[in-house]
Amino acid sequence: MHGKKLYFAIVLCVLLAVGFLTTSFVSFYVARDSLEEQISETTLPLTSDNIYSEIQRDLLQPIFISSLMAHDTFVRDWALSGETDEKRIIKYLTEIQSRYDTITSYFISDKTRNYYHSSGVIKQISEDDPADAWYFRARDAKKPYEINIDHDTVDRSRMSIFVNYQVLDYNGNVIGITGVGLSVSSVTNLIETYQNRYGRTIYFVDTQGHVTLRGSGFGDAQNLHERQGMRHLATQILTSPGASMSYEEDGHTYFVNSRLVPEFGWLLIVEQSDYSSNGRLQNTLFANIGISLLITVIVGLVAYLTVRNYQNRLEELASRDKLTGSLNRQVFDMVFDQTSKTARRQKTPLSVMCFDLDGFKSINDTYGHPGGDAVLREVLTSIRTNVRESDLICRWGGDEFVVIFPETGRQDAMIKARELADNIREAPVRFGRDQILITISAGVTEYRDGEDLETLMARVDNALYTAKASGRDHISLA
Numbered sequence: 001m002h003g004k005k006l007y008f009a010i011v012l013c014v015l016l017a018v019g020f021l022t023t024s025f026v027s028f029y030v031a032r033d034s035l036e037e038q039i040s041e042t043t044l045p046l047t048s049d050n051i052y053s054e055i056q057r058d059l060l061q062p063i064f065i066s067s068l069m070a071h072d073t074f075v076r077d078w079a080l081s082g083e084t085d086e087k088r089i090i091k092y093l094t095e096i097q098s099r100y101d102t103i104t105s106y107f108i109s110d111k112t113r114n115y116y117h118s119s120g121v122i123k124q125i126s127e128d129d130p131a132d133a134w135y136f137r138a139r140d141a142k143k144p145y146e147i148n149i150d151h152d153t154v155d156r157s158r159m160s161i162f163v164n165y166q167v168l169d170y171n172g173n174v175i176g177i178t179g180v181g182l183s184v185s186s187v188t189n190l191i192e193t194y195q196n197r198y199g200r201t202i203y204f205v206d207t208q209g210h211v212t213l214r215g216s217g218f219g220d221a222q223n224l225h226e227r228q229g230m231r232h233l234a235t236q237i238l239t240s241p242g243a244s245m246s247y248e249e250d251g252h253t254y255f256v257n258s259r260l261v262p263e264f265g266w267l268l269i270v271e272q273s274d275y276s277s278n279g280r281l282q283n284t285l286f287a288n289i290g291i292s293l294l295i296t297v298i299v300g301l302v303a304y305l306t307v308r309n310y311q312n313r314l315e316e317l318a319s320r321d322k323l324t325g326s327l328n329r330q331v332f333d334m335v336f337d338q339t340s341k342t343a344r345r346q347k348t349p350l351s352v353m354c355f356d357l358d359g360f361k362s363i364n365d366t367y368g369h370p371g372g373d374a375v376l377r378e379v380l381t382s383i384r385t386n387v388r389e390s391d392l393i394c395r396w397g398g399d400e401f402v403v404i405f406p407e408t409g410r411q412d413a414m415i416k417a418r419e420l421a422d423n424i425r426e427a428p429v430r431f432g433r434d435q436i437l438i439t440i441s442a443g444v445t446e447y448r449d450g451e452d453l454e455t456l457m458a459r460v461d462n463a464l465y466t467a468k469a470s471g472r473d474h475i476s477l478a
Helices: 002-033 034-069 072-081 085-099 131-140 184-198 231-238 274-319 330-347 360-385 411-423 455-469
Strands: 102-107 114-117 121-126 145-151 161-166 174-183 202-205 211-214 240-248 253-262 266-273 349-355 392-397 400-408 429-431 434-436 440-446 475-477
Touching: 034 085, 034 145, 034 161, 034 174, 034 184, 034 253, 034 266, 072 085, 072 102, 072 174, 085 102, 085 114, 085 121, 085 174, 085 440, 131 161, 131 174, 131 434, 161 184, 184 202, 184 211, 202 274, 231 240, 231 253, 231 266, 240 440, 330 349, 330 392, 330 400, 330 455, 349 360, 349 411, 360 392, 360 400, 360 429, 360 434, 392 455, 400 411, 400 455, 411 440, 411 475, 434 475, 440 455, 455 475
Parallel strands: 440 475
Antiparallel strands: 102 114, 102 174, 114 121, 145 161, 161 174, 202 211, 202 266, 240 253, 253 266, 349 400, 349 440, 392 400, 429 434
16 A cells, blocks of 8 residues: 555656656747847847936936025025135035035036135136036026036046036026036946846947947947947937847847937847847756655655645544643643643643633523533633633543643742633633623642642642532632
């Protein structure tokens, strides 16, 4: 019989494995056949849109900073009051640059043409200086701000991205330009982030085709016309605000999506090769094979655990009272033996409470066995709720129960027994429309070192009899 079970399990696992593997390979070849169409029509355009959206999102912070500066009453009031005490505006710009981690912050007054910077007044803007054309363009623009990429006025060797924001007086007239600058390298870091996230080649070109920003793995080409395989597409890309196309190079197909970023005046180009996509499909195939084998193993494991859990459930049913969920008398000897050994080893007290319900026969006679069962369930629920997790409850027989209190002396056990009796008395059991008032009588004793269970139970039974002889709702200490 054992051999047949093993044979059946092996056949089941083989069938599962063959089915999973067949499905995985069929899916792989179907996906590979439809890959090019999916990339060119869906995946790459969506990825390009996501990257474009994230670039715009990342530009919102410097725009927000520049807006705060332009609408700051300090900046406006300082400029309108005659630009006295230039140290105040310099300190303000220094604080902006430090707080928001920008590479520069500035304010240019339209009245004095002074270029205020966090390092001081660095120059005066002039209409005759081509390097200052950006200021007059931003000042006369209809939009409140512009983004441009230029050499830093303080450090001409450094290319920076500037957000120039108009500062208006209280009548809506332009009184200057303020803003912050970001290093081009920070945008390059964003490109690296996008490449790592989406697994694509990402770069920017200007309208002449010159590569302005790129991530790692792009190559050495400085212009689209220098890229092998892409030369015949360069003109089409540069003359369109957005395009999707493909080209062949070294036996692989490369899919290209371009989109104009109007804030920069550059084209964002996202490329994907079928090689990388095939690699991901192969990885997916291997993952599917691994998952298939794992599921096969799990099926066998689940079968084993299911049988074991059923066995545990049967053991639990054999050891617990079905009505109340308490331990039954058959396992009480074993539980008590373990608990008393622990008490002797740790030299801690151990107390026992034996109780039954006052007038339970009358309850059965009045409400029938369903009423009696409902009372037993509710009483044991109350007991279980108000004892510790380490305390053990056993149904001794009929309406008589035993509670073991580990690490508890007899005086503390008496207090706990009284509390339990109070809780039961104060919570009548609802049965239909009736409220059944319940009280218990109990005997309490403390375990003596070396005492056997029979002797202990005889003492606690005597205490229970004494309690019942004294009347309802009474606790007696042996």
